[in-house]
Amino acid sequence: MDTSAFDADNSVSCRLSSIIPDVCKTEDCCLGIDEAGRGPVLGPMVYGICFCPISKKEELKGLKVADSKTLSEAERETLFQKLDDAKGFLGWALHILSPNTISTSMLQRTKCNLNTLSHDTAIGLVQFALDSGVQLKEVFVDTVGPAEKYEEKLSKIFPGIDVTVRPKADSLFPIVSAASICAKVARDHVVKNWKFVENLADVDTEYGSGYPNDPKTKAWLLKYLDPVFGYPQFVRFSWSTAQTLIDSKAVTVHWDDDEEDGEKAAQRLANRSMLSYFSAPGGVTNPTQTHRFFTERRLKSLDTL
Amino acid sequence: MASKKKRTPNVQNDSWVVIAADSAVDSQRKDNDPTFVRLRNPATDAASLYMLSGGGGNLQLYEVKAFEEDFRSWFVGQTVQRDGRLLFVTQMDPLFLMLPYLIKSGKEGKFQRLDQMVMDEEFPACSGLLSCTRSLASMHHIADEKEVGSHKFHRYSQEKTMAWLKKKVEKTVLVLKKKNISVGEGVKSSSYIRVKLESDSSKEDYLGYAHGLISEYINKDLSKDLRHHLQLPELTSPKETEPASKKRKLSDKPVEALDDYTKFNSGDFARKPPKKMTAAQKNLAKVDKSGMKTMSSFFSLKVKAEKK
Numbered sequence: 001m002d003t004s005a006f007d008a009d010n011s012v013s014c015r016l017s018s019i020i021p022d023v024c025k026t027e028d029c030c031l032g033i034d035e036a037g038r039g040p041v042l043g044p045m046v047y048g049i050c051f052c053p054i055s056k057k058e059e060l061k062g063l064k065v066a067d068s069k070t071l072s073e074a075e076r077e078t079l080f081q082k083l084d085d086a087k088g089f090l091g092w093a094l095h096i097l098s099p100n101t102i103s104t105s106m107l108q109r110t111k112c113n114l115n116t117l118s119h120d121t122a123i124g125l126v127q128f129a130l131d132s133g134v135q136l137k138e139v140f141v142d143t144v145g146p147a148e149k150y151e152e153k154l155s156k157i158f159p160g161i162d163v164t165v166r167p168k169a170d171s172l173f174p175i176v177s178a179a180s181i182c183a184k185v186a187r188d189h190v191v192k193n194w195k196f197v198e199n200l201a202d203v204d205t206e207y208g209s210g211y212p213n214d215p216k217t218k219a220w221l222l223k224y225l226d227p228v229f230g231y232p233q234f235v236r237f238s239w240s241t242a243q244t245l246i247d248s249k250a251v252t253v254h255w256d257d258d259e260e261d262g263e264k265a266a267q268r269l270a271n272r273s274m275l276s277y278f279s280a281p282g283g284v285t286n287p288t289q290t291h292r293f294f295t296e297r298r299l300k301s302l303d304t305l
Numbered sequence: 306m307a308s309k310k311k312r313t314p315n316v317q318n319d320s321w322v323v324i325a326a327d328s329a330v331d332s333q334r335k336d337n338d339p340t341f342v343r344l345r346n347p348a349t350d351a352a353s354l355y356m357l358s359g360g361g362g363n364l365q366l367y368e369v370k371a372f373e374e375d376f377r378s379w380f381v382g383q384t385v386q387r388d389g390r391l392l393f394v395t396q397m398d399p400l401f402l403m404l405p406y407l408i409k410s411g412k413e414g415k416f417q418r419l420d421q422m423v424m425d426e427e428f429p430a431c432s433g434l435l436s437c438t439r440s441l442a443s444m445h446h447i448a449d450e451k452e453v454g455s456h457k458f459h460r461y462s463q464e465k466t467m468a469w470l471k472k473k474v475e476k477t478v479l480v481l482k483k484k485n486i487s488v489g490e491g492v493k494s495s496s497y498i499r500v501k502l503e504s505d506s507s508k509e510d511y512l513g514y515a516h517g518l519i520s521e522y523i524n525k526d527l528s529k530d531l532r533h534h535l536q537l538p539e540l541t542s543p544k545e546t547e548p549a550s551k552k553r554k555l556s557d558k559p560v561e562a563l564d565d566y567t568k569f570n571s572g573d574f575a576r577k578p579p580k581k582m583t584a585a586q587k588n589l590a591k592v593d594k595s596g597m598k599t600m601s602s603f604f605s606l607k608v609k610a611e612k613k
Contacts, residue, residue: 228385256376291517293486299370299393302354305321305341 001080003096003189010044011100011197011233016186017093018084020132024091027053030138031129032175033122036183038114038144040210041217041239043191045102047095047118048183049125050175051134056089057174065177069170073188080185083178092182093128095121096190099236106238109257118144123157130158138162140176142169198232200224212241227251320386322379325394329358329367341369342430347405348521355402356394357433364436368397399437400447401522404466406431407448408527411461416451419444419459466527467534470519474535477515488514513537 006014031051038045052060063082071079083090097117105112122141130136139158143150143165151165166172170180191210196203204223208216221242224231227250235242294300330339339358346353356367370393377389403423410422419441425431434440441457444450446469448459481488488510512535520528532539 254376291521293514293518294370294521298372298374300373301346301349302369302371302392303343303352305354 001084001185001189003186003193006044006096006098006190007193007195010098010190010194013098013101014096015093015128016096017128017132018091019087020091020134021052021087021089023053023056023089024051025133025135027055027135028137029135030054030057030140030175031126031134031136032169032173032177032179033125033139033141034170034176034180034183035118035122035142035144036180036187037210038118039212041212041221041236041241042099042207042210042234043194044099044187045097045118046183046187046190047097047121047125048092048179048181048186049094049122049129050083050090050092050178050182051129051136052086052090052175054137059086059089060174060178063174063178065174065181066171069180071181076181076185076188079181083181090178091129091134092179093125094182094186095125096186097121098233100233103233103235103237106236115145119150119153123154126154126158126161136161139164140169140173141165142176142180143167194234196232196234200232212239221245222249225249320381321388321390321392322381322386323392323394325356325367326396329356329365329394329396339367342433343428344402344431344434345405345425345428347401347523348525350405350524352428355397357430357437359438363438364433365439366397366399366402366434366437367394369394397522398443399434399440400443400469402431403434403440404447404527405524407459407461408524411448411463414460416449416458416460418456422459463530467531470523470527470531471534473519474512474515474531477518478511481511481515486514509537 001016003016005016029051030053031049033047033049035048036046037043063079063086065079065083083092102114102117105117106114122144126136126139136158139154139161141150141154141163147165147167151163154163154165155161164173169176171177204220206216207220208214210217212218218241221231221235222245224235225245230237230246230250231242237243237246290300339356341354341356343352344355345351354369356369357364358367359365372391372393374389379386379389406423406425410417419435420432423431423435444459445465447462447466449462449465451458451460516528516532516535516537519531523531
């Protein structure tokens with residue numbers, strides 16, 4: 001698999017796709033969605049779709065695609081090659097969400113949680129297939145969050161398409177298994193080829209599985225914690241593992257949307273107590289009020305440096 | 306997520322981010338580096354920071370203002386600076402700082418030598434004001450002058466000072482207009498960018514605003530006198546502008562309900578279907594609420610939070 005488009009700039013998200021087989025544009029098709037790398041604190045999350053004409057479902061079974069989790073890396077690689085070789089009737093597309101995208105989405109002012117991010121990515125890929133002219137009739141999805149809600153959401157967005165959301169869909173429907181293989185292979189490639197934009201000299205790649213509970217991963221996270229900047233972009237800052245380490249080991253950083261106790265924040269901002277508005281006027285006028293030219297511009301005189 | 310971060314007190318800085326005119330920091334002679342001095346602020350009567358710069362008989366006074374907002378830090382070269390302030394060093398007329406001393410001495414009504422008037426035990430650096438290039442040459446704006454032999458003597462003149470301050474206000478008005486600074490009463494935010502030019506700001510708005518700005522550099526009494534001199538209306542205190550508290554109207558007529566609530570008493574009222582939500586309400590309902598607190602949680606007892 002060629003992931004060079006993403007490797008060139010791994011701070012943003014990237015879409016990769018096969019050519020769209022001509023039969024998919026004329027015949028009714030089914031589509032499977034699955035993701036890889038949802039849990040790790042390191043590396044990207046990859047969403048994959050696979051689609052083929054409904055009439056070719058049996059042929060897909062012949063490729064013996066199975067749940068990617070039961071396969072070794074080498075087996076996945078060969079299976080992906082088989083899938084990619086079936087260009088005549090099978091198409092795929094991937095959306096690689098860089099760890100940086102995940103961090104910034106989840107930590108931005110209007111928080112976007114991982115489920116929303118996952119849903120939006122899946123929806124984007126289905127839309128991509130539709131826009132490419134694939135005649136979608138059936139969509140199979142491995143669930144994220146409660147299956148019924150997700151199914152309802154997808155059915156509403158794509159009326160006329162039969163949406164099936166099931167937990168463990170990747171072992172139930174071959175088209176979802178195929179999607180899961182594409183996603184997994186892409187994630188493996190990207191992680192292996194990861195180029196750190198940070199100047200880390202000879203970076204130690206012994207970070208284990210990348211999952212938060214892996215001791216190797218934890219040790220790596222401790223090793224590469226910068227007191228000021230935190231982590232390289234390879235790390236998902238929004239993961240509690242990363243956050244806890246940053247909170248305890250790195251310099252404290254305050255943002256203006258940090259949660260703070262109402263009372264304390266008010267005190268800090270020197271706000272007037274609500275009660276003061278109810279007392280009799282007079283006596284509260286500030287004798288040395290700075291002109292609004294300065295207060296509006298946050299300018300003040302200093303008495304010392 | 307809700308872990309509370311402790312704020313460590315700001316440690317003393319050894320560097321600052323400063324914006325200053327080249328002329329303020331490029332002194333021709335090495336022995337005359339610009340120096341920060343603490344002088345008496347004429348408006349507050351307390352210490353404020355100023356800068357004296359420029360050697361070789363060309364000493365200038367600068368005031369130091371800090372742009373300060375919460376949650377700001379600097380990246381400077383390869384370092385991080387915790388103090389996110391931006392200091393502005395801007396030129397200032399030394400007469401403003403000398404005025405309080407002259408007014409004080411002026412009460413005696415005698416002509417005096419400047420170096421006898423501009424003295425301050427608390428701020429000995431104030432004698433440096435006399436060396437400023439503009440000081441001696443512009444003393445006639447605020448004081449009567451008398452020359453005896455080679456010595457010059459001065460006496461504070463309220464009349465001259467008012468005329469001088471009026472000119473300052475008028476000059477400020479010109480700058481305010483040129484820089485398109487909104488001076489109207491209703492405008493609260495300076496960051497709000499208006500599409501249409503403000504044509505409704507009256508001459509008086511500008512005068513009042515400029516008077517307020519100049520008042521940042523003179524004491525309260527002088528500010529009051531200047532307001533009078535400019536024929537601006539007296540400032541209304543917030544006490545007067547506050548609306549009178551509402552009192553229940555008393556009347557002899559029998560009290561009658563304004564709304565008829567009985568129509569809601571019929572049985573079918575309760576079974577009315579809920580009203581359709583507006584587009585805005587629908588959008589609100591769709592917002593990702595995970596991690597948000599309920600409104601009621603803000604009103605619970607404080608004790609629990611403190612124990613954490």
